[in-house]
Amino acid sequence: MNYLVQILEGLGLTLSVFIVSLIFSLPLGALVAGLRLSKIKAVSKATEVYICVLRGTPLLLQIMLVFFGLPSIGISFGRFNSVVIAFVLNYAAYFGEIFRSGIQSIEKGQREAASILGFSPMQINLKIVLPQVIKRTLPSIGNEVITLVKDTSLVYAVGWSDILKYAKGIAVRDATLMPYLIAGTIYLVLTYIITIAFEAIERKVNYEE
Numbered sequence: 001m002n003y004l005v006q007i008l009e010g011l012g013l014t015l016s017v018f019i020v021s022l023i024f025s026l027p028l029g030a031l032v033a034g035l036r037l038s039k040i041k042a043v044s045k046a047t048e049v050y051i052c053v054l055r056g057t058p059l060l061l062q063i064m065l066v067f068f069g070l071p072s073i074g075i076s077f078g079r080f081n082s083v084v085i086a087f088v089l090n091y092a093a094y095f096g097e098i099f100r101s102g103i104q105s106i107e108k109g110q111r112e113a114a115s116i117l118g119f120s121p122m123q124i125n126l127k128i129v130l131p132q133v134i135k136r137t138l139p140s141i142g143n144e145v146i147t148l149v150k151d152t153s154l155v156y157a158v159g160w161s162d163i164l165k166y167a168k169g170i171a172v173r174d175a176t177l178m179p180y181l182i183a184g185t186i187y188l189v190l191t192y193i194i195t196i197a198f199e200a201i202e203r204k205v206n207y208e209e
Contacts, residue, residue, distance in 0.1 A: 003179050006170060007186065010163040014190075016080075017152045017162075021087035022145060028088060029095025036100050047096075054093035060154050062086045067158045079158050091148060098140045102133035135205045142198035146191045163187070 035047040054062070067082035077085060106129050114124045153164040161169070167183035170176075 007166045010166040014152045014162045024088045025091035028092035032096025033099035051093045059090050102137040
């Protein structure tokens with residue numbers, strides 16, 4: 001029990017990074033998807049490069065570049081902001097590709113039919129396209145959200161103590177694996193809660209349809 005109390009001291013940081021990153025990366029991901037599908041070739045290509053770079057390099061490296069690299073050219077954000085910026089930019093690239101695939105899966109005929117019926121482009125996107133995109137991408141979004149929870153352990157790169165770092169410190173101090181088991185259980189509980197939440201959302205979306 002004493003180990004659990006000590007390890008839970010890092011839970012606040014884990015949840016803070018997770019929640020803030022999720023709040024900003026989802027809408028940014030939607031924007032990335034829109035830019036990727038832009039008819040302006042330069043915009044679409046630049047967005048494609050952004051996605052390629054952010055998905056093709058380790059998140060840990062991106063965190064270190066934001067926190068340690070940018071200050072060398074006079075740009076500094078502080079620990080929390082540096083971590084969140086790296087997480088948001090990284091996950092926006094993943095969410096952007098998820099949203100893009102969801103948008104492209106919508107048949108063009110639906111847009112054309114809605115247009116004939118007098119729907120404006122905004123009404124088509126909000127009332128016809130968006131609900132279907134949400135339904136079709138929920139499982140993939142859920143997987144990325146679960147990955148985000150586990151990736152929060154990378155905050156150790158900037159010297160912060162989250163759940164895993166507290167567990168590691170205790171394990172080294174007391175020469176026991178129990179702290180790691182406790183940390184693993186905490187992550188398992190968090191991912192289980194997220195899984196249940198997304199399953200409930202999926203059931204609601206399917207029911208309303």
